[in-house]
Amino acid sequence: MALAFATAVSFKQVQPVSAPRANPRVVLTARRPQRTAAARRVTMTITSSAKLIDGKAIAETIRQELKAEVDELKAKHGGKTPGLAVVLVGERKDSQTYVRNKKKACEEVGIASFGTDLPETASEDEVLKVVAAYNADPAVHGILVQLPLPKHINEQKVLDAISIEKDVDGFHPLNIGALAMRGRDPLFVPCTPKGCLELLKRSGVQLAGKKAAVVGRSNIVGMPAALLLQREDATVTVIHSRTPDAQKICAEADIIIAACGRAEMVGGDWVKPGAAVIDVGINAVDDPSAKRGYRLVGDVDFAAASERASHITPVPGGVGPMTIAMLLRNCVDGATRTFAAQA
């Protein structure tokens, strides 16, 4: 059933009575805006067929797993602690929030966090000096330079300066190159696409022999996501702004990863019945009825797609929290390799 009239769609999980916590199903509650003073709120509940992939809960589980692993690692190596350094240039509110959340997540699992905040006016040389200092710092096992950087700084040059052994974002061309090659393993895989694959695996979605469509070809999501799916023996089509028949290609896919950065571009009729849908998008759309005046939507029309998908991720609470969990995973992996080499 289409939710054509819905202006504010929220979802919640319901627990089936017979099997508590197992198989959460997506339930959509659509509220029709009040049109007259006398109008009462109309609430309609639709039970769709998709199983909600709860990224927030899975990320929480991963953080607990990592905490135990970090405790063990510390005990094994005389109290040595994994360390993550985060470099933030400028005052973008969203970047500040992300960096704060990353540091908080580090603390939660027992990773030491270091940070350098530089002003918007910082020169490329200053940023490169900070990266060089963290490259040389033995307490730091992962370096993340928060993107985007101010326009006057060459992002590529800064990312290339990060030691590949500390490249927890997995953005260094040598790590991406290894990801693209059969028979090679990169030291680090980019966090967001790695989180997408982890969500599919932990939800029991088969990848080998399946058709996958990746919408978007960015260096940080679409391209590495396509490489990861291909490494899992899926047959992958990458769709981008110049692709004819994007909808038709998607509608044949068993797995869709949407990372095009356009709010709700992937419609319900883009989804093959029974397909798994991973939504990487985080788009703010105006919503006067929301507290902040906007709400977040993904690159997928969630309401429509969840009526056809077998599995689907929400936004927020899907891929976003997994990105941070995978950053911690990468950081612990880096520290584990370093400690082993020193032992």
Ligand SMILES: Nc1nc(=O)c2c([nH]1)NC[C@@H]1CN(c3ccc(C(=O)N[C@@H](CCC(=O)O)C(=O)O)cc3)C=[N+]21
């Ligand atoms: N060097 C670098 N590495 C990154 O990994 C990187 C970056 N730069 N720049 C910005 C993007 C974006 N990103 C997100 C991380 C977590 C959420 C996240 O946790 N989102 C929550 C909350 C969303 C909200 O309420 O704003 C959710 O989707 O549920 C989102 C986005 C990492 N990025």
